[in-house]
Amino acid sequence: MLRPLIVSFREGVAYRAKGNLLWLLHRISGLGIVVFLGFHIFGMSMAAFNPALHERALELYKTPPFAIGELLLAFLLIFHAVNGTRIAILELRPQLWEKQELATRLSLIITALLTAPTLAIMAYKSISHFLAH
Amino acid sequence: MKITLKIKRFNPEVDKKPHWESYTVEVEPTDRVLDALHEVKWTQDGTLALRRSCAHGICGSDAMRINGRNMLACKALIKDVAKDGVITVEPILGLPVVKDLIVDMEPFFAHYRAIMPYLVNNDPPPERERLQSPEDRARYDDTTKCILCACCTTSCPSFWARGEYVGPAAIVQAHRFIFDSRDQAGEERLRILSEPDGVWRCRTVFNCTEACPRGIQVTKAIGEVKEALRTGVIR
Numbered sequence: 001m002l003r004p005l006i007v008s009f010r011e012g013v014a015y016r017a018k019g020n021l022l023w024l025l026h027r028i029s030g031l032g033i034v035v036f037l038g039f040h041i042f043g044m045s046m047a048a049f050n051p052a053l054h055e056r057a058l059e060l061y062k063t064p065p066f067a068i069g070e071l072l073l074a075f076l077l078i079f080h081a082v083n084g085t086r087i088a089i090l091e092l093r094p095q096l097w098e099k100q101e102l103a104t105r106l107s108l109i110i111t112a113l114l115t116a117p118t119l120a121i122m123a124y125k126s127i128s129h130f131l132a133h
Numbered sequence: 134m135k136i137t138l139k140i141k142r143f144n145p146e147v148d149k150k151p152h153w154e155s156y157t158v159e160v161e162p163t164d165r166v167l168d169a170l171h172e173v174k175w176t177q178d179g180t181l182a183l184r185r186s187c188a189h190g191i192c193g194s195d196a197m198r199i200n201g202r203n204m205l206a207c208k209a210l211i212k213d214v215a216k217d218g219v220i221t222v223e224p225i226l227g228l229p230v231v232k233d234l235i236v237d238m239e240p241f242f243a244h245y246r247a248i249m250p251y252l253v254n255n256d257p258p259p260e261r262e263r264l265q266s267p268e269d270r271a272r273y274d275d276t277t278k279c280i281l282c283a284c285c286t287t288s289c290p291s292f293w294a295r296g297e298y299v300g301p302a303a304i305v306q307a308h309r310f311i312f313d314s315r316d317q318a319g320e321e322r323l324r325i326l327s328e329p330d331g332v333w334r335c336r337t338v339f340n341c342t343e344a345c346p347r348g349i350q351v352t353k354a355i356g357e358v359k360e361a362l363r364t365g366v367i368r
Contacts, residue, residue, distance in 0.1 A: 008294035016201030094356020
């Protein structure tokens with residue numbers, strides 16, 4: 001089951017093309033979000049099945065490595081959403097294929113514009129939390 | 134000028150896995166990568182295996198990965214691809230390597246045959262040719278340029294992950310007949326392409342469009358086939 005995933009990542013890294021890099025990042029961000037969701041659902045379900053473990057997980061989420069992970073997650077979410085929208089539009093309107101380089105640039109700019117303030121606010125809140133404790 | 138060709142070699146009778154070998158050759162900047170490969174094969178190492186036929190970008194035999202990207206060796210100029218005097222050459226991805234730069238193309242051609250790459254028209258043959266307006270002919274002009282070199286299919290992440298995927302080249306060939314006003318098997322081809330290993334495995338990565346040595350708008354053609362499947366209208 002994992003073979004297609006491993007093969008496509010291995011070949012994806014070996015192949016040098018512009019579109020390929022975006023595809024790789026899209027896949028990595030998608031995988032990252034799925035892994036986070038898995039952890040999140042598991043962690044939340046522990047509130048019902050194992051409250052002590054749930055409390056420990058909440059404490060763990062407040063540590064610096066998880067704060068950095070949250071920043072990374074925010075970037076992956078925004079990139080995946082914006083790039084996914086670009087792909088969906090080009091899928092539905094094949095006539096726009098000539099604009100695909102422009103669309104790629106636009107999606108990267110929108111990702112940067114949305115990511116910068118989000119990460120700034122999150123980083124500010126995390127740093128404030130760590131300084132207060 | 135002197136350049137170093139780094140070639141990924143693999144001889145299944147001797148090697149367990151592929152390895153790199155370097156060759157220094159004297160070439161002109163306007164020579165092609167194919168000329169440099171010939172220089173290696175004819176003057177340095179006759180065991181190097183590569184496939185080529187017309188050597189002029191028409192037959193599509195010498196598709197390979199040059200500096201990590203699919204190209205035809207006969208169309209890639211040394212001056213365009215040499216980086217600090219070094220060029221890497223590898224076989225295309227996703228197909229079994231037979232020896233060195235030669236891959237087994239049979240899985241690729243099997244997908245090509247699957248989409249019925251021929252005109253189907255069951256009407257009684259006219260006295261002369263089946264006429265078509267210039268507008269109708271222009272509708273599929275772009276996809277008639279395909280030379281079946283496999284540059285597009287073997288640059289596709291979906292094909293790397295699943296060899297059963299019909300691949301961009303077969304979809305381009307299907308497009309060439311689906312949108313031909315004289316053809317009567319468009320719906321049958323669309324049915325074939327709507328199967329799980331058909332057109333929906335395309336992830337709109339655009340590697341195929343970037344790799345096509347004939348400049349075919351491959352992703353657009355695939356998008357038009359998807360659109361025909363979505364709307365049920367061939368136009």
